[in-house]
Amino acid sequence: MSEQPAEYLFDADEYARIHAAERLFDEGTxxxxxxxxxxxxxxxxxxxxxxxxxxxxxxxxxxxxGLVVATDIDTRSLEAITGRPNLEVRRHDIVKDPLELDHYDLVHVRLVLEHLLERDAVLEKLVAALRPGGWIVVEDVDYVSGVPVSDLGAVEHERTQSVRLEVFAAGGVAHYLGRELPARLRAQGLEDVGNEGRVWIMEGGTPGAEWFRISMAHLRGRLVGPDRLTDAEVDKMLELFEDPNWAAFSPIMVTAWGRMPQGRESPRGSA
Ligand SMILES: C[S@@+](CC[C@H](N)C(=O)[O-])C[C@H]1O[C@@H](n2cnc3c(N)ncnc32)[C@H](O)[C@@H]1O
Structure with a gap:
């Protein structure tokens, strides 16, 4: 397939999908x-x-x-947060815009690096923003675990999932990035690197399946086409995501963390 890699497959209007992900992942984070x-x-x-x-x-x-700097290319949802005098909302493209050096005690980035073609340079930039002793926590999924659990919809799930991963790959999304995170943090010279992966059984109608349903509905235009899915296949899968008798394992949500050694300046030096 000769699709041009996209900067970000999901447009930022997709707050329903983002809020579904928050319901799933915030507890672990x-x-x-x-x-x-x-x-x-x-x-x-x-x-x-x-x-x-x-x-x-x-x-x-x-x-x-203290201070929390919250960045995004679309800050509308962040600007709606009220009553937080220690929150700075920054419209900021992590690929193109500069970041402070040797500055932060914590850098957290969840479900972002997997979408960025420039993930290597971005990770380097995030590490350079850490003060000595500061922590970085990176979270991305790994789709290795996404196998059917119920007989109901097993064939449909495997078929739609494989096309979905094809579309992700064509769009530049690294859908197996989760497994690489600890080694990537170690390669940045960080210490105390650790990780945890979380998987759940997505049963139709639960928040996990809802996250998938919203995401598939949103991607319909890319999923349907020659050598891909039909509209009927997408409709069937959207129904299954709401059927309590359907179940599949979720992707693994991998959280990896590491800290900037005390006494080590960022590789780019101080600001
Ligand atoms: C899948 S959402 C994850 C949102 C949030 N991190 C979470 O886990 O709940 C990806 C977010 O990254 C933002 N994003 C995409 N490309 C970006 C970039 N180049 N710089 C900053 N933010 C970006 C999107 O606007 C979106 O809000």
Whole structure:
């Protein structure tokens, strides 16, 4: 297929999809960041902050003496957050726009790197933004686990999933990035690198299946076509996502973390 890689397959109007992902992933993100030594007064950076639920929560962690910078190419949802004097919303393209050096105690980026063709350079930029001792937490999915659980819809799920991954690949989305995250953080010279992967059984009608349903409906225009799916196949899968008798394993949500060694300046030097 000769499709040009897109910068970002999902347009930022897709807040329903982003909020569905927040319902699924926020609990794990908060538990893992909560286990790091981020203290009041911390400077936190939330990149590609989307609906803003994690940026909002980080404002409590950073406290009134700290700061949370929430960036996105589309900041409408972030600007709707009120009553957070320690929140700075920044319209910012992480690929093109500059970032502070040696500045943050925490950098968090979830479900963003997998979409970016420039993910190597972006990760380097995010690491360079860390102060010595600062943590980076990166989260991306890995679709290796997405196999059917129920007989109902098993064939349909496998077929639509394989075309969906084809479309992702053609659009430049790295749908197996999750497995690479720990090694990528180690390659940046970070220490205390750790990881956790989370999988659930997506049953029709639950938030996991809803995330997939919204995402498939949104991608219909790319999924349907010669050598791809028919509209009827997409419609059938959308129905299955709502059927309580349908189930499949979710992709793995991989969270990986690492910290900038004390005494090490960012590879680019200080600002
Ligand atoms: C799948 S959503 C994830 C949102 C949020 N991080 C979360 O996990 O709930 C991807 C987000 O990245 C943003 N994004 C895409 N390309 C970006 C870029 N080049 N710079 C900054 N944000 C970007 C999108 O606008 C969107 O809000």
């Amino acid at each position: 908060k538990r893992l960041i909560g286990a790091l030594d981020i203290v009041p007064g911390a400077r936190c950076l939330e990149v590609g902050a989307g609906g803003g639920s994690i940026a909002d929560w980080l404002c409590d962690i950073a406290g009134s003496s």
